[in-house]
Amino acid sequence: MKQLHKSSPTHAPSPAHAPAPKSAKPTRPGPRSWIGYLLREQRLLFVLLGALIASTFFLLRPYLSLTASSHLPDARPLFSFASRSGVPAGFRPPPRRVVVTGGAGFVGSHLVDRLLEQGDSVIVVDNFFTGRKENVAHHLRNPRFELLRHDVVEPILLEVDRIYHLACPASPVHYKYNPIKTYKTNVMGTLNMLGLAKRIGARFLLTSTSEVYGDPLEHPQKETYWGHVNPIGVRSCYDEGKRTAETLTMDYHRGGGVEVRIARIFNTYGPRMCLDDGRVVSNFVAQVCL
Ligand SMILES: O=C(O)[C@H]1O[C@H](OP(=O)(O)OP(=O)(O)OC[C@H]2O[C@@H](n3ccc(=O)[nH]c3=O)[C@H](O)[C@@H]2O)[C@H](O)[C@@H](O)[C@@H]1O
Secondary structure: OHHHHHHOHHHOOOOOOOOOOOOOOOOOOOHHHHHHHHHHHHHHHHHHHHHHHHHHHHHHHHHHOOOOOOOOOOOOOOOOOOOEOOEOOOOOOOOOEEEEEOOOOHHHHHHHHHHHHOOOEEEEEEOOOOOOHHHOHHHOOOOOEEEEEOOOOOOOOOOOOEEEEOOOOOOHHHHOOOHHHHHHHHHHHHHHHHHHHHHHOOEEEEEEEHHHHEOOOOOOOOOOOOOEOOOOOOOHHHHHHHHHHHHHHHHHHHHHOOOEEEEEEOOOOOOOOOOOOOOHHHHHHHHHHO
8 A cells, every 4th residue: 555655646745845956947948949839749739729710700891880881871791691683692782982974874874773782882973964863763862873964075073983074966857956066075075084193092984985996997896996986087086086986095094093984876676766766776766666
């Protein structure tokens, strides 16, 4: 029994009675022992894993916020499980403040519908030369919608994240009505909106046209094709006007660092287009019906 007590670890001598260690000097753990400590029992792995989780959380925090920023009247969840046309199920882009010039027109009003549907706040700027209030009348009670009568040839100051620049008559009947004004709209209007984009750091989209190819010698036209355009014809105010607008857009991008997009629209048709619009598809339809 005596023997058993001696060797039993449960009866180890208490520190008070234990003999003092030979080297009584307390030693500070050196860097080597810390490294050794970290490398043991996969501690380093857990530290790295923790740092990774924390940084992922902080990076995603703005997008994981349950409600949109408070400056928007109807804050809404950024993630939704309802699938909507064209938007991948489960994800919606964050809401933005957007200006659409020419937003009361045919293409512009459909763009406005779509932007409001995805939760953006939209300001329409239009001089109603060819656009109609009725095209956007269904949004007038929406707190995220504003309609301004303004001609883009005059500067305007707005605080937005994105500029969709559509203001320009598109039908030959309309753009030939006052060619100098058409050209002014394309040059001065585009300059004003690009200047605004640069000043406020907004992304800029120009709706251009297939007319930039003029009377093309290549069919179909690729984006790399430069066109075959008459600079002195009756359509030049529109063709050359849009070409200049594209040039300005690219120069503001290269020289001013503005983030830009150019969309060359070909022949469009659909609801809200007037039957006597004068463009090719509405002309065909009118000729068939009448
Ligand atoms: O297919 C295209 O190439 C054209 O498509 C759209 O034109 P679209 O909507 O079809 O034509 P409209 O219905 O006439 O819309 C133009 C809008 O610009 C407005 N506008 C026109 C001229 C002007 O000086 N300022 C201005 O705000 C009109 O009132 C109208 O709301 C784009 O607005 C044009 O920029 C583009 O060139």
